[in-house]
Amino acid sequence: MTAVQPQLIEPPAEDALEVGTTATAVKGRSRVPWRFLGSRALFYLFTLWAAITINFFLPRMMKGDAVSQYLARNRNVSPEAADALRALLGLDTDKSLFQQYLDYWSHLLRGDLGVSLLHGLRPVSEVISQALPWTLGLVGFATIISFAVGTIGGAVIGWRRGSRLDSLIPITTFLSTIPYFWLGLLAIAVFSVNLGWFPIGKAYGVGMRPEWSAEFIGQVIHHGTLPALTIVIASLGGWMLGMRNMMLTVLDEDYITVAQAKGLPNRTVLWRYAARNAVLPQIQSFALSLGFIVGGTIVMEMVFSYPGIGKLLLDATNAKDYALMQGVFLVITVSVLVANILADVAYAFLDPRTRQTEA
Amino acid sequence: MTTPATLDIRTVEPAPATPSGQSFWTKLGSAFAMFRNGKSIAGLVILGFFVLIAIFADVLAPFSPTAVNHTARFQPPSAEHWLGTTHIGEDVLSQVIHGTRGVIVVGFLAAIIATIIAIAVGVISGYLSGWKSEGLSALTNVFLVIPGLPLIIIVASMFDNPPLWVIAAVLGLIGWAWGARVLRAQTMSLRNRDFIQAARANGEPLRRIITIEMLPNLMALIAASFVGTVTAAILSLTTLSYIGVIPVTTYNWGTILNWASAQGAFQQNQWWWYLPPGLCIAAIGVALSLINFGIDEYVNPRLRSAGERARALRKQGLNANSAVTAVRPVTATSTPTKEDNQ
Numbered sequence: 001m002t003a004v005q006p007q008l009i010e011p012p013a014e015d016a017l018e019v020g021t022t023a024t025a026v027k028g029r030s031r032v033p034w035r036f037l038g039s040r041a042l043f044y045l046f047t048l049w050a051a052i053t054i055n056f057f058l059p060r061m062m063k064g065d066a067v068s069q070y071l072a073r074n075r076n077v078s079p080e081a082a083d084a085l086r087a088l089l090g091l092d093t094d095k096s097l098f099q100q101y102l103d104y105w106s107h108l109l110r111g112d113l114g115v116s117l118l119h120g121l122r123p124v125s126e127v128i129s130q131a132l133p134w135t136l137g138l139v140g141f142a143t144i145i146s147f148a149v150g151t152i153g154g155a156v157i158g159w160r161r162g163s164r165l166d167s168l169i170p171i172t173t174f175l176s177t178i179p180y181f182w183l184g185l186l187a188i189a190v191f192s193v194n195l196g197w198f199p200i201g202k203a204y205g206v207g208m209r210p211e212w213s214a215e216f217i218g219q220v221i222h223h224g225t226l227p228a229l230t231i232v233i234a235s236l237g238g239w240m241l242g243m244r245n246m247m248l249t250v251l252d253e254d255y256i257t258v259a260q261a262k263g264l265p266n267r268t269v270l271w272r273y274a275a276r277n278a279v280l281p282q283i284q285s286f287a288l289s290l291g292f293i294v295g296g297t298i299v300m301e302m303v304f305s306y307p308g309i310g311k312l313l314l315d316a317t318n319a320k321d322y323a324l325m326q327g328v329f330l331v332i333t334v335s336v337l338v339a340n341i342l343a344d345v346a347y348a349f350l351d352p353r354t355r356q357t358e359a
Numbered sequence: 360m361t362t363p364a365t366l367d368i369r370t371v372e373p374a375p376a377t378p379s380g381q382s383f384w385t386k387l388g389s390a391f392a393m394f395r396n397g398k399s400i401a402g403l404v405i406l407g408f409f410v411l412i413a414i415f416a417d418v419l420a421p422f423s424p425t426a427v428n429h430t431a432r433f434q435p436p437s438a439e440h441w442l443g444t445t446h447i448g449e450d451v452l453s454q455v456i457h458g459t460r461g462v463i464v465v466g467f468l469a470a471i472i473a474t475i476i477a478i479a480v481g482v483i484s485g486y487l488s489g490w491k492s493e494g495l496s497a498l499t500n501v502f503l504v505i506p507g508l509p510l511i512i513i514v515a516s517m518f519d520n521p522p523l524w525v526i527a528a529v530l531g532l533i534g535w536a537w538g539a540r541v542l543r544a545q546t547m548s549l550r551n552r553d554f555i556q557a558a559r560a561n562g563e564p565l566r567r568i569i570t571i572e573m574l575p576n577l578m579a580l581i582a583a584s585f586v587g588t589v590t591a592a593i594l595s596l597t598t599l600s601y602i603g604v605i606p607v608t609t610y611n612w613g614t615i616l617n618w619a620s621a622q623g624a625f626q627q628n629q630w631w632w633y634l635p636p637g638l639c640i641a642a643i644g645v646a647l648s649l650i651n652f653g654i655d656e657y658v659n660p661r662l663r664s665a666g667e668r669a670r671a672l673r674k675q676g677l678n679a680n681s682a683v684t685a686v687r688p689v690t691a692t693s694t695p696t697k698e699d700n701q
Contacts, residue, residue: 039493047501054505058513162669177644179594181601182616182637189625189633245655248665291506298508299598313509314602317516325513332506340504 040344044337051333056104058329059322060097113330114323118316124327128312132331134203135301135308138224139293142231147286149232150239155275157240158247169241176237184230184303191226198226201305227304231297235289239282246278253277280350284343291339392657393579399653405646409639412456413463420453424610436631443631446622454610455635461611462593462643465527469592472531474585477538482569482577484539485546496543502536511595515604526605530592538584545580549573583654590647597640612636 107114113124150172157165175183192200204219250256251274259269298310305311309328316324388395394403412419421441428448436443442451484495514529515521549555558572574581599605600613601620615636619625624632656663 043497043500046497047504050501051505054510162666162673166666173648174641174645177590177648178641179597179601179613179637179644181598182633182640185616185620185625185633186637189628193626194628245659245662248661249659251665252661298512299602302602313512317512317604329506329509329513332509333504336504336506 040341044341048334048337051337052105052108052330053101055326055329055333056101059326060100108330113327116316116321116324116327118319118321118324124323127324128309128327128331131307131309131312134306135297135310136293138203138228138306138308139231139297139300140290141224142228143235143286143289143293145228146232146235147239147282147289150236151243151279151282153236154240154243155247155270155278158244158251158278159270159274161248161251169237169244172237172240174237175233176235178234180230180234181299181303183234184227184300187226187230188303199223201303203307227300227306231300242285243278243282246281247274250274250278280347283350284347287339287343287346289339290342291336293335391578393582393654394650396653396656398649398656402646402649402651402653405642406650409459409643409646410463413460416457416460420450420456422450422453424454424457425449426453433627433629435629442635443629445618445632451615451632451635454615455612455639458610458612458615458636459639461523462596462640464523465530465596465611466589466593466643468524468527469530469534470585470588472528473535473588473592474538474581476531476535477542477584478574478577478581480535481539481542482546482573485543486550486565486569486573499536499539499543502533503540507533508595508598511599512602512604515599518605521605526596526599527592530595531588534588534591534595538581538588541580541584542577545577546573549576579654579658583651583658586647586651586654590644593640593643612640 111125113128115121116124116127119127153168157168188200191197199222201223203223204216256269256273259273264273297308298314300306301308301310302314309331313325313328313332315321316328393399426449428444431440431444431448432446434440434444434448440450440452442455444450445454480495480499484492484499487495511529511533515526518525555568555572558568563572596605596611597613597616600611601617603617613636616633619629619633619636
């Protein structure tokens with residue numbers, strides 16, 4: 001009996017690691033949330049710096065030299081010209097990495113993104129500004145349509161909970177789990193190849209020049225319908241599910257019961273009371289998705305060979321055109337950051353609680 | 360002889376020990392309670408089916424995925440080739456079966472890496488306060504803001520022929536931020552709950568507070584972010600393989616679609632070539648979103664009960680959105696008449 005040690009009770013606190021780090025959050029209660037605004041501004045500056053630094057290092061980590069690739073394509077370039085090209089691209093190896101980094105910043109601050117080897121040494125900013133309107137126009141339009149339809153639909157589905165409309169949620173979710181490129185290829189196979197309703201890819205017909213004429217605009221709409229439709233189909237499910245889930249949560253709140261008990265018409269309760277509160281997270285994700293318009297559609301532009309930013313990035317990566325690649329990545333990152341700022345501002349306007357409780 | 364006191368301790372202690380031995384299984388069961396509903400189980404069954412195919416691919420596939428047969432090119436489905444053949448006579452079914460392996464391995468490996476980082480960063484930054492917490496939060500936000508797919512395309516092109524685990528690692532390293540953000544928010548709200556305060560007052564070490572007290576309460580969120588990351592990783596892998604950014608030597612569904620697209624299968628209506636891989640990706644996507652629906656309804660029971668309550672009311676001839684019924688579920692047993700419903 002004595003062999004059994006009565007040590008079954010664990011001694012508490014064998015090693016008190018960091019029990020002292022329990023400072024409760026102190027909230028500065030000032031009218032203008034300066035601390036909040038300041039920390040957000042600091043965060044955006046930090047992110048911008050991080051993105052630009054990643055952007056600087058990416059090509060230097062990649063295998064293969066941009067200039068030797070360019071030389072392989074263009075035989076009649078003298079070695080001196082090749083050296084000059086390296087200096088132009090900021091890739092000359094006799095400078096230290098830190099010096100290259102400083103040079104990169106000074107070029108960037110002057111708005112100089114370098115020249116694109118892929119597009120006959122034209123400035124990168126010019127190449128990008130040509131591709132940007134196509135992406136912004138098509139994808140921006142599709143995103144707005146998808147957001148509007150999904151949010152209104154989700155509100156109605158949430159309101160008429162338990163009805164047959166509920167079955168729309170699994171259907172749209174299924175459509176959004178299909179890989180986008182496959183959906184696009186199927187759409188081309190069915191509507192362009194077999195039915196011949198829409199042209200295959202490109203933003204406008206062969207032999208057309210961009211101009212403000214009825215014919216050209218008609219062409220753009222004709223070519224853009226299929227890509228826009230596939231984007232809407234693929235992204236509708238997320239908006240609808242998000243809105244419906246928020247509606248179900250909001251509809252249980254007491255103020256909805258009060259509104260109904262007051263005898264307000266159903267339409268008022270649905271749109272003015274329930275949907276108005278449920279839409280808050282939707283608006284924030286809408287602002288965020290605006291940022292992904294620029295970068296999130298690489299696949300669409302590849303499938304439909306649409307002359308936008310995403311295709312530019314793919315071509316630049318394949319050809320190891322670093323300056324163009326960096327420029328496109330910078331534009332994408334900056335647009336995401338701007339969208340984040342918009343989301344913050346929109347939220348601060350719409351929901352006063354964030355201004356106080358944001359940690 | 361031992362004193363009665365120690366006897367007491369010794370006889371008392373084993374008594375709770377036996378229920379705690381049983382309660383290990385009940386504890387384990389309750390840790391996975393978010394999977395115990397129809398939707399999650401259906402999703403897990405579909406997912407398990409694909410995992411089994413991935414494990415036994417060598418046994419199940421009738422041919423080698425790369426066996427070239429020039430006498431049987433572009434063949435539609437037949438008894439010999441259930442899903443037809445490709446442009447050089449490869450068996451599509453065998454390619455799809457072998458392709459499962461790459462998709463499952465990359466999906467799960469990436470999600471495991473991402474979840475471990477998300478838990479570490481999210482829970483620690485949620486539990487701590489001050490500059491350490493803010494720093495980790497800023498890191499999370501940077502990874503949230505930096506656009507993923509363009510970055511993966513650029514990083515993946517750094518490798519000539521990356522093995523599966525490198526792709527998984529890259530996808531995992533890029534995809535952890537969302538989970539970390541959600542976990543941080545939940546940990547911050549848990550930190551000030553009574554049971555955590557009590558554990559801290561008891562002098563429990565930080566390690567124990569986080570692993571024993573907090574993690575069980577975060578399980579549903581961790582599971583949801585894991586499932587979400589698997590979905591994202593699978594979609595990214597197949598998309599990247601389709602684009603041709605990662606020329607993976609082992610077959611996955613994206614590679615098959617890349618070949619099918621390059622050989623014009625979509626233009627020539629060779630549906631047996633391009634439909635199966637896409638449908639498989641969609642099936643895994645549906646399975647994973649079913650699991651997530653189940654977890655959502657476990658975390659927020661209103662999502663399920665709202666529809667059920669409305670259906671029950673309708674059975675009694677009531678309208679869920681009518682002003683009167685909204686305050687009257689208590690008297691619902693007294694079979695309300697039609698006049699009430701105005």
